[in-house]
Amino acid sequence: MIVVYDSLTGLGKEFAEALGYPAQSVDMDLNEACLLVTRNVGLGKIPDTTSLFLDRHKELVTGVVVNGNKKFGPFYCKAADKINKLYHIPVIRKISGSGDQEDVEFVKQFLKGQGN
Numbered sequence: 001m002i003v004v005y006d007s008l009t010g011l012g013k014e015f016a017e018a019l020g021y022p023a024q025s026v027d028m029d030l031n032e033a034c035l036l037v038t039r040n041v042g043l044g045k046i047p048d049t050t051s052l053f054l055d056r057h058k059e060l061v062t063g064v065v066v067n068g069n070k071k072f073g074p075f076y077c078k079a080a081d082k083i084n085k086l087y088h089i090p091v092i093r094k095i096s097g098s099g100d101q102e103d104v105e106f107v108k109q110f111l112k113g114q115g116n
């Protein structure tokens with residue numbers, strides 16, 4: 001299990017690295033099951049870099065965490081719902097910024113429940 005992040009300003013990367021598993025960026029090669037941590041652009045849009053990654057590797061992605069900003073109101077972490085609809089990947093958690101300890105624990109429990 002590896003955690004793959006798509007992070008522009010570092011918040012998602014920080015969360016990915018807090019989970020205690022190996023972590024790597026979305027633009028690197030991938031040959032094993034992963035959790036994806038990604039973000040939103042343009043009102044709940046999926047970043048192009050994430051779409052490219054999912055088009056190639058969606059079978060390896062066991063779940064997605066999206067980090068966003070609550071100031072976007074109804075569009076808060078909307079990219080998560082779009083990823084679920086388009087790629088049928090479970091949304092594990094929507095987090096604000098780099099998340100908090102509760103978010104870290106929740107996602108760690110999910111990963112443990114998957115046998116990791």
Ligand SMILES: Cc1cc2nc3c(=O)[nH]c(=O)nc-3n(C[C@H](O)[C@H](O)[C@H](O)COP(=O)(O)O)c2cc1C
Binds near residue numbers: 013072
């Ligand atoms: C152009 C732009 C649009 C955004 N739109 C949304 C949005 O619709 N919903 C949301 O929750 N966050 C939105 N965000 C906030 C990003 O999800 C936030 O910047 C992201 O968590 C940063 O993650 P990173 O530090 O890993 O790059 C937007 C940010 C930018 C720059």
